Amino acid sequence: LTLSSSSNDNKNNEEILTKRRSSHPEPHTKHHPRHDSHQQQHQASLSSATNKIIECGIYLAPSSIPGSGLGMYAGNRTFHENDIVTDEDIVVPIFEREWHSNVKGKFLWDEYIWNGDVFDGMEQEMENGDMDEISVASPGVGAAANSYMSLVNVEDNDVVTDMAGIAKDSPGRGAFTIYNGRSFFALDLIRPGQELFVSYGNKYFKSRKRIYGYLPLPDDDYDEADDILNTALELTIDNEDLDDKRYELQSQSGEADSSAWEVRKQEMWEDLHSFIVDVADIYNRTSRVLNAVPTNASIVEAVLDDGGTAYQDLNRSIKELHWLEENGQCMDNIRTGVSSIPHAGRGAFASRFIPKDGLVSPAPLIHIKNMEMIRTYFDLKRNSKGFFVPDRNGRSSYQLILNYCFAHEESTLLLCPYGLLTSLINHSHKNPNTKIVWAKEMRHKEWLNQPIAEWGDEYHTGLQFDFVATRDISAGEEILINYGNAWQSEWDKHVDSFVIPEPKNYVPSFGLNEVLEELELRTVQDREYELDNVQLRCHLHYVKKLFHGGIAMKEDPACRIVRKLEDGTYLVRIVNWFQNDNDQTVCDTGKLMWGVPKAAFYFADMPLSRDHHQHWAFRHAMMIPDEIFPDIWRNIADAESFTEYEDEDD
Numbered sequence: 001l002t003l004s005s006s007s008n009d010n011k012n013n014e015e016i017l018t019k020r021r022s023s024h025p026e027p028h029t030k031h032h033p034r035h036d037s038h039q040q041q042h043q044a045s046l047s048s049a050t051n052k053i054i055e056c057g058i059y060l061a062p063s064s065i066p067g068s069g070l071g072m073y074a075g076n077r078t079f080h081e082n083d084i085v086t087d088e089d090i091v092v093p094i095f096e097r098e099w100h101s102n103v104k105g106k107f108l109w110d111e112y113i114w115n116g117d118v119f120d121g122m123e124q125e126m127e128n129g130d131m132d133e134i135s136v137a138s139p140g141v142g143a144a145a146n147s148y149m150s151l152v153n154v155e156d157n158d159v160v161t162d163m164a165g166i167a168k169d170s171p172g173r174g175a176f177t178i179y180n181g182r183s184f185f186a187l188d189l190i191r192p193g194q195e196l197f198v199s200y201g202n203k204y205f206k207s208r209k210r211i212y213g214y215l216p217l218p219d220d221d222y223d224e225a226d227d228i229l230n231t232a233l234e235l236t237i238d239n240e241d242l243d244d245k246r247y248e249l250q251s252q253s254g255e256a257d258s259s260a261w262e263v264r265k266q267e268m269w270e271d272l273h274s275f276i277v278d279v280a281d282i283y284n285r286t287s288r289v290l291n292a293v294p295t296n297a298s299i300v301e302a303v304l305d306d307g308g309t310a311y312q313d314l315n316r317s318i319k320e321l322h323w324l325e326e327n328g329q330c331m332d333n334i335r336t337g338v339s340s341i342p343h344a345g346r347g348a349f350a351s352r353f354i355p356k357d358g359l360v361s362p363a364p365l366i367h368i369k370n371m372e373m374i375r376t377y378f379d380l381k382r383n384s385k386g387f388f389v390p391d392r393n394g395r396s397s398y399q400l401i402l403n404y405c406f407a408h409e410e411s412t413l414l415l416c417p418y419g420l421l422t423s424l425i426n427h428s429h430k431n432p433n434t435k436i437v438w439a440k441e442m443r444h445k446e447w448l449n450q451p452i453a454e455w456g457d458e459y460h461t462g463l464q465f466d467f468v469a470t471r472d473i474s475a476g477e478e479i480l481i482n483y484g485n486a487w488q489s490e491w492d493k494h495v496d497s498f499v500i501p502e503p504k505n506y507v508p509s510f511g512l513n514e515v516l517e518e519l520e521l522r523t524v525q526d527r528e529y530e531l532d533n534v535q536l537r538c539h540l541h542y543v544k545k546l547f548h549g550g551i552a553m554k555e556d557p558a559c560r561i562v563r564k565l566e567d568g569t570y571l572v573r574i575v576n577w578f579q580n581d582n583d584q585t586v587c588d589t590g591k592l593m594w595g596v597p598k599a600a601f602y603f604a605d606m607p608l609s610r611d612h613h614q615h616w617a618f619r620h621a622m623m624i625p626d627e628i629f630p631d632i633w634r635n636i637a638d639a640e641s642f643t644e645y646e647d648e649d650d
């Protein structure tokens with residue numbers, strides 16, 4: 001039950017937009033304008049330093065969808081098609097969590113998680129076919145924006161993979177995510193105050209009938225609903241046979257009074273509507289279409305004139321800026337950049353002046369009742385049924401997401417912020433300019449007074465931190481909080497003991513691919529690339545071309561260079577990698593190919609070889625200060641009795 005890619009669903013808007021009575025603008029075309037207009041927006045926002053409403057470009061506020069908690073809104077900005085709406089955020093993959101951790105309980109990230117296959121480069125993380133085992137935590141729009149399929153107005157740019165410029169000998173390797181650049185752009189005009197909707201994919205809603213009911217989906221539901229309305233109009237309002245009845249009613253109640261006719265029209269509409277319900281019931285048809293049909297006859301024409309049923313909630317989703325200022329919190333006081341701190345990766349920077357005690361950013365929190373739920377193991381053993389399970393006496397660590405969550409030394413609890421860019425806020429022990437406080441408004445403030453066991457399995461969020469400035473912060477300054485003494489001393493130890501890990505020659509595939517054109521490629525005799533945890537692959541279309549299509553293969557094969565030929569092409573042997581009975585990855589040699597051009601090659605990482613999978617990668621949560629941590633959550637002394645384990649043999 002995971003969120004999936006958005007792009008496919010938006011094409012349906014085009015169909016809706018071409019309906020007979022449509023008056024909406026032209027359908028969007030898909031572009032990926034990575035670094036476009038952010039800078040201009042930033043400049044514009046700085047020009048009116050005193051007016052808070054004019055300043056804020058994005059708000060977090062109660063969603064216009066009833067019962068769906070918080071949502072994200074455009075502030076005082078008009079975004080045109082393809083404008084960047086939110087700055088580049090990170091995503092954090094979580095690997096095979098259920099296989100690693102045998103701690104029972106609801107894992108709330110699952111409700112906010114995206115499928116690994118949506119993101120470029122994730123396919124190299126694990127063995128082929130294991131993509132379902134990657135869940136991706138995507139803060140910001142990926143978690144905070146709601147989805148309303150007919151009003152989807154933002155879409156993500158592809159993520160990019162890089163190490164934020166850190167060197168091979170940096171102790172920061174594997175400690176922060178390599179996946180970044182997830183900005184969102186406007187698919188259409190977005191007006192000031194309009195709620196931002198992202199596509200979770202139709203599958204998401206179809207698999208959640210119990211929560212959302214039969215919500216109309218953009219495939220055909222709105223089209224069919226529009227057809228019903230058009231037919232209904234022909235049968236009622238546009239029906240000449242009914243004109244006699246209308247004149248009759250009007251002459252009975254006086255020429256000028258049309259209210260009797262309106263009443264009659266509503267009655268006819270209700271009759272027609274319940275007739276449709278009956279027919280739908282009889283034929284056991286989904287009621288998603290029906291849910292798109294308005295129950296009030298008097299708005300039918302207006303709905304069709306406004307572009308069709310898909311747009312009937314558009315007005316509801318646009319709020320007054322004053323309402324947003326009163327009920328919401330500004331989310332775009334920070335933007336992304338490379339950190340000024342050595343080894344820290346990326347960071348968050350003030351996008352405008354933030355006064356002392358002012359809000360830097362709101363951060364709703366995803367709770368994990370027990371950090372053991374994200375423990376990972378490095379060694380395997382066979383269980384009584386012969387399946388591989390983690391050896392719980394062996395080496396272990398935590399999923400990378402730990403570094404993006406808050407904890408306390410006396411508690412099992414983790415709180416992971418998912419505000420816009422708040423996951424990028426780095427640590428300074430001596431010179432922080434920001435701190436965390438509990439937000440004044442929280443859905444479940446009462447949890448602060450209740451033991452974790454009472455609310456830890458709740459499957460919705462309820463807590464929120466606000467990041468607040470501890471002094472005036474100038475535009476462009478890096479936002480820094482103090483992660484606490486425990487974090488600092490663990491980091492110091494890690495830095496002191498860090499040595500370049502084996503294999504020392506490892507350069508991740510995305511680094512090698514960047515310099516591929518200038519790179520002198522190695523032959524098998526020089527040194528096999530696999531020894532350095534990367535693999536040379538050949539693009540399938542070259543392989544097919546070289547064999548004139550006479551090779552049965554579905555994926556890009558691994559290739560080994562036998563030698564470089566005089567004309568600058570290569571003699572290459574295809575290598576077949578497979579999993580043997582002992583779950584080891586082994587290879588046998590395949591066909592030879594002559595005349596392979598350099599353009600046919602690219603590098604991929606060997607499964608599980610990236611830095612964030614390694615036992616030496618730094619893992620530590622950010623620490624919640626003692627003074628704001630509720631005593632009632634200090635459960636570490638009885639953590640064993642609090643924790644329930646799955647049966648290892650199941």
Ligand SMILES: C[S@@+](CC[C@H](N)C(=O)[O-])C[C@H]1O[C@@H](n2cnc3c(N)ncnc32)[C@H](O)[C@@H]1O
Binds near residue numbers: 346
């Ligand atoms: C919440 S994340 C912050 C965002 C992260 N810098 C990134 O690029 O995704 C916490 C991680 O950032 C890095 N970090 C933050 N502050 C640091 C510091 N003062 N020194 C070194 N690394 C730091 C560590 O890798 C830490 O685990």
